[in-house]
Amino acid sequence: MTDKKKILIAEDSTVLGDVIRFNLQRSGFDVTLARNGSIALQLLSTEKFDCLVTDFEMPGMNGEDLCDHLRNVLNNHDIHIVMCSAKGMELDREGLKARLRIEEILFKPFSIRDLTSLLQKLVPTAQQNPPQLALST
Amino acid sequence: MIAAQSYRSLTQRLSEQYLLFGLAGLFCFTLTAVYLSWQGLFLTFSAAAVCVPLGLLLFGSFAVRRTSHWHENIERQLTQFANNANHSVAELRPLPSVDPFAAGWNQLLARVHEHSAWNGVERRLSEALHSQQAKQWEGVFQSLSEGIAICGSDGKIIQLNRSFATLVKKAETKALIGLYVTDLLSEHVDDASRERIAALSASHATQVVEVNRSSDLSQGVWRVSRMMQSSDSSNPSDSIWTIRDITQQKLAEKAREQFVFTATHELRTPLANIRAYAETLSMAGDIPAEQQQEFYNTINNEATRLARFVDELLNISQMEAGAITINKHEVQLDRLLDEILASQRPLSDEKNQSFDYSVAPKLPKIMADKDKLAAALTNLVGNAIKYTPEGGKVTVKVDADATRILFTVEDSGIGISAEDLPKLCSKFFRSSDTRVQALVGSGLGLAFTQEVARLHGGDISIRSKLNQGSCFTLELPIR
Known part of the structure; x- marks a missing residue:
């Protein structure tokens, strides 16, 4: 299991965070869930993750600030970032992607299947692991 | 009125009188000469030949003078009138005579005097009307909510209304006359807006710009327009500057x-x-x-x-749309409150808040719109939970007396600043407090709650202290 790719999810909605984690774990990723931006940043500064899946709107530190810290303060340029947002056209999608080197910004309601295949493309797992049925934190 | 046939002109009258005197003189002279020649008095004849024409001349001159007396008077008055520009028509005098010429002159003068009297009345009326209109327009100018300043071609203020002075935070309008309008406006706007005002002033066309008083929108936004009195760019003319406060609209x-x-x-x-x-x-x-x-x-x-x-x-x-209506029916309050608490208490538990609920022993039935009242109360309880941090306290209390019922929702949450308090029930209002901004909300919940209270003949009152908590009381009449 050591070759499992590590994914950090920063999502304040437990409902959505749980279901993303459920699906990503079933797809063979090692998933950690952070309830807000500050916790995610703390985890990112102490552990190495292959990919960050973050919500844009979070209380306190939002997704944009989190990515900004990650890229410019922690100087982490290797990690892949996927952002999801309940905002629409008011979000400067292309500008944000270029500035913070975000691979993709998904607008809610997005497809879990699309997210999973995107992550499999970004951080290919060595092998497809058996489903991990765990939903409790 | 003198009949046309009977009227004889001055020349006619003079020549008739001279002819009459001449004929009478000639007749007398011939009679005297014949008589004296018959008597053989040649010397006396010679004396009469000198005296009679002399007498005739003197008498004729007197008669002519008497006939032309009024004409001379008129001639003198007209000469004075013609030679003196300051001579008024009122100074022309009528003549005390029934002479047709004098009568004509008198009538003419009477007409002229009548005409000039009417002219005077008309002028005074027009002046009065003019000054009344000017006062009305001044009133309109001063009462406009838009600030208006009229500037000369040099950009200095010539005239302005009270709204203009109020907008630029000056009490006296007179003190602003003679100041440069651009300087005055620039004092009250941010840097980017100052440039827009300068550009507006440099242009010769009529233009409108929006200027911000500061980067904070609520500090004020003005729509400033400048209209030139003349469109000729080579000849700078007066300009009219108008300021409209569009802060609320923005x-x-x-x-x-x-x-x-x-x-x-x-x-x-x-x-x-x-x-x-x-x-x-x-x-x-x-x-x-x-x-x-x-x-x-x-x-x-x-x-x-x-x-x-x-x-x-x-x-x-x-x-x-102002179309919210309520349908009042008898409502079982305890059941309604149970439903609201059942939906809200889990949210409070999730944040580890202490949630207290106390209710008067026997609640009366009230006439209300159940769904709207439930939504209003859910808003109050939901807000208390939402804006109270983890571990805080939320208290819901329901009291009743003979005529009214009081729903009190108190929390130990983030509270509301004194500045935000009056705006709290305005539609779309959300505090700029970062703790509020971090949470989702439409800014319409309290506006809706207040409207529901109003439609039920009740009211909502709010007490709050920033960082200490808030207390919302919804008061409804029982019937």
Whole structure:
């Protein structure tokens, strides 16, 4: 299991965070869930993750600030970032992607299947692991 | 009136009189000469030949003088009138005579005097009317809510109204006359707006710009327009500067925009959850039945949340259109309160808040619109939980007396600043406090609650201290 790719999810909605984690774990990723931006940043500064899946709107530190810290303060340029947002056209999608080197910004309601295949493309797992049925934190 | 046939001109009269005197003189002279020659008095004849023509000359001169006396008077008056520009018509005098010429002159003078009297009345009336109109226009100018300043070609203020002075925070309008309008406006706007005003002043065309008093929109936004009196660019003319305060309009636009974003967010979030769980259930056939049930429940809860939000949107749109109505029926308050608490208490428990609920022993039945009252009370309780941090305290109390019922929701939350308090029930208002901004909200909940209270003949009162907590009381009449 050591070759499992590590994914950090920063999502304040437990409902959505749980279901993303459920699906990503079933797809063979090692998933950690952070309830807000500050916790995610703390985890990112102490552990190495292959990919960050973050919500844009979070209380306190939002997704944009989190990515900004990650890229410019922690100087982490290797990690892949996927952002999801309940905002629409008011979000400067292309500008944000270029500035913070975000691979993709998904607008809610997005497809879990699309997210999973995107992550499999970004951080290919060595092998497809058996489903991990765990939903409790 | 002198008949045309009987009227004889001055020349006619003079020549007739001279002819009459001449003929009479000639007749007398001939008679005297014949008589004296018959008597042989040649010397006496010679004396008479000198005296009679002399007498005739003197008498004729007297008669002519007497005939032309009034004409001379008229001639003198007209000469003076013609030679002196300051001579008024009123100084022309009528003649005390029944002589046709004098009568004509008198009548002419009477007509002229009458005419000039009418002229005077007309002039005085017109002046009075003019000054009345000028006063009315001045009143209109001063009462306009827009600030208006009229500037000369050099850009200095010539005239301005009170609104202009008020907008530039000056008490006296007179003190601003002679100042440069651009300097005055520039004192009150931010740097970018100062450049726009300078550009406006440099242009020769009529233009309108929006200027901000500071980067904070609520500090004020003005629409400034400058209109030239003449469109000839080579010849600078007076200009009219108009300022309209459009702060409220801008704030409402911003709030509406913010509301659309918030509403979109509120719709997308439960939809995202429904889609994610439904997709998960359809993708993975091997999920244990218990977990499947949990997923179905989540979908159900999220659909309920979505439906509730759609209801809120409907209420809001009705309120926006001023078309919100209530249907009063007898309401069992205890049952209604149980329903509200059942939906809200779990949210409070999730934040580890202490949630106290106390209710008067016997609540009366009230006449109310159950759904709208439930939505209003849910708003109050929901807000208390939402804006109270983890571990805080929320208290819901229901009291009643003979005529009214009081719902009190108190919390130990973030509180409301004294500055925000009066605006709290305004549509779309959301505090700029970062703790409020971090949470989703439409800024319409309290506006809706207040409207529901008003439609029931009740009211809502708020006490709050920043960082200490808030207390909302909804008061409704029983009948």
